[in-house]
Amino acid sequence: MKITTKGRYAVAVMLELAYNYEKDEFLSLKDISEKEGISLKYIEKIMLDLKKQDFFITSRGQDGGYKLKYSPDKYTIGEIINSVEKDLAPADCVKIDNSCEKQGICKTYPVWKDLNDEMTKYLNSKTLSDYIERK
């Protein structure tokens, strides 16, 4: 049930961008890499996934980088983790139809369904703004 480093780093990167949201400048991956101690190359790869969502405004070249497109309260922790993490659901059966030949008769299905519902509800209720403190 661990969140992979990819998911954890994704949240870290999004928090950095959330901190930077009020400012009128881009934040480069190089800066984030140095602040968070994550290799630039790895962050780039994580951004590939995050960019598939409508999350950022970007700019290349000097003084370029990333900026959140919307305010931090518009990004839920759930959707961030979901963007990079393949298996967020506790079991395939609660997400993918016919992923299990015992569909309909499996006695453990309700266990995973309930757990998934609970986690989804929780993760979608928390946003970046819940985790940035303003001075």
Added chain:
Amino acid sequence: MKITTKGRYAVAVMLELAYNYEKDEFLSLKDISEKEGISLKYIEKIMLDLKKQDFFITSRGQDGGYKLKYSPDKYTIGEIINSVEKDLAPADCVKIDNSCEKQGICKTYPVWKDLNDEMTKYLNSKTLSDYIERK
């Protein structure tokens, strides 16, 4: 965040034993293996982990097998999964002290701490009896 097959099978096995609880007989791993379509050898391995807890009464030889020591409402889904799953927490930092050199300054820590608390609370509130239907 997926629960591994080991964790899922563990819950399946425990549910089978819960169904059998009222009866005054042992349930063999062979029977469970056939009912659930899980290889006997793999179930044996899962039982090695579960047996470290105070879960069962066992008997070897003919008509032997496993029996729950306590009534199904005494077993939480959380402790069952915890027994076989190494990484139930979303991140090491919420379980193991000094597992991360950024302890105390990491901005994402509260995210994993909250999530872990929420999941733990939920998983420990559900027991086997919540998932066995009585006719």
Added chain:
DNA sequence: TTATTTTACTACCAAATTGGTAGGAATACA
């Protein structure tokens, strides 16, 4: 007592996943 059934235990292994790195192309700005 003996054969059989069942748990108990240790060792091994292939496939998938994780957690990265490397190298370069494209682009925008100073």
Added chain:
DNA sequence: TGTATTCCTACCAATTTGGTAGTAAAATAA
């Protein structure tokens, strides 16, 4: 026009997952 930065595709080693194999030990039925 040069440099900083994003963008993109491959590749790879270590770890974890999801098992299997073989055997010993014990309890019971016959």
